[in-house]
Amino acid sequence: MDIEKWDEYRSINKALIDFVEEIDHGSKMKKVVAHICQSGGKKTRPVVLLLSSRICGSEIGNALDAALSIELIHSASLIHDDLLDRGILRRGAKTAHEVYGIPAAMLAGDYLISKSIELISAYGKEVGIEFGRAGMEMAEGEAMDVDLLERNSNNLAEYFNCIEKKTASLFAASAAMGAYVAGADEDTVSKFRLFGNKLGTAYQIVDDMLEYTSKVNNKESIHMSPSLVDVYRQDMADSKAIAKTREIVEQLVSEAHEIIDLFPPSQSRNRLHEITTYATKGLFSEVGTRKC
Numbered sequence: 001m002d003i004e005k006w007d008e009y010r011s012i013n014k015a016l017i018d019f020v021e022e023i024d025h026g027s028k029m030k031k032v033v034a035h036i037c038q039s040g041g042k043k044t045r046p047v048v049l050l051l052s053s054r055i056c057g058s059e060i061g062n063a064l065d066a067a068l069s070i071e072l073i074h075s076a077s078l079i080h081d082d083l084l085d086r087g088i089l090r091r092g093a094k095t096a097h098e099v100y101g102i103p104a105a106m107l108a109g110d111y112l113i114s115k116s117i118e119l120i121s122a123y124g125k126e127v128g129i130e131f132g133r134a135g136m137e138m139a140e141g142e143a144m145d146v147d148l149l150e151r152n153s154n155n156l157a158e159y160f161n162c163i164e165k166k167t168a169s170l171f172a173a174s175a176a177m178g179a180y181v182a183g184a185d186e187d188t189v190s191k192f193r194l195f196g197n198k199l200g201t202a203y204q205i206v207d208d209m210l211e212y213t214s215k216v217n218n219k220e221s222i223h224m225s226p227s228l229v230d231v232y233r234q235d236m237a238d239s240k241a242i243a244k245t246r247e248i249v250e251q252l253v254s255e256a257h258e259i260i261d262l263f264p265p266s267q268s269r270n271r272l273h274e275i276t277t278y279a280t281k282g283l284f285s286e287v288g289t290r291k292c
């Protein structure tokens with residue numbers, strides 16, 4: 001998948017560069033924000049927002065600030081997650097706190113969240129509520145993650161509850177917000193939200209699985225969250241647990257595709273298909289260098 005060539009990707013990338021450019025030249029804040037915002041990544045979430053918006057009839061320009069706000073809150077969550085997980089490497093580079101220290105990293109996260117609120121405020125109540133709820137769920141999910149790790153819990157229901165909140169919530173909000181921005185009705189918005197939920201859940205299962213199998217080479221942290229394989233391994237052999245995890249991911253991807261297929265064929269629909277397959281394919285490749 002050549003996402004770097006997509007106009008959705010290029011637009012969000014340019015918006016991100018412009019945003020960093022506007023921060024006080026030479027300030028430490030600018031350096032920390034640039035460190036995370038210009039460290040690569042596929043911009044999956046904002047691209048999902050822009051594609052969902054296009055499918056519902058909007059132009060990129062109308063949805064761009066909403067897409068940027070999604071990328072900024074995501075970047076903030078990565079900085080904060082790395083603080084909690086004592087992350088060392090992210091996207092092949094040292095984490096923000098390793099380079100700039102814990103206070104500067106924490107404050108850059110606060111700065112990014114605040115900017116994302118400023119950007120989203122122009123979109124009205126429904127979009128604002130969707131966005132705020134996703135942020136709250138991410139924090140709840142991350143708190144569950146910390147708790148699961150402390151209790152060494154490999155409970156199936158708790159695992160799914162945690163990843164749906166910490167990860168799938170922002171994918172779901174991205175797709176739903178894209179639909180809202182285009183003026184879609186509640187039924188359509190719900191379909192996009194569900195699509196994002198399936199994609200985000202599959203994405204996190206693969207992310208955990210890549211760490212479990214040590215297939216990932218651009219990320220490193222002291223604390224590792226439990227994976228779905230760990231959950232299944234309690235009741236079956238390793239190979240069976242891996243096969244069952246794969247099945248679950250394939251099922252989620254196919255359900256996500258089915259939802260998108262409810263909409264008429266278009267380039268945007270094809271791209272949402274592709275991005276869903278891409279974001280979850282690391283599980284099936286030799287080395288996981290996926291950069292979402």
Ligand code: FPP
Pocket residue numbers: 073076077078080081082085087113134135136138139142166167207219221225
């Ligand atoms: C990655 O988990 C973590 C997340 C997807 C969510 C992080 C959320 C927070 C820190 C709450 C902050 C909330 C807001 C609104 C900024 P992981 O450690 O399994 O993934 P990794 O392998 O990429 O580190």
Ligand code: MG
Pocket residue numbers: 081082085087221
């Ligand atoms: Mg982490």
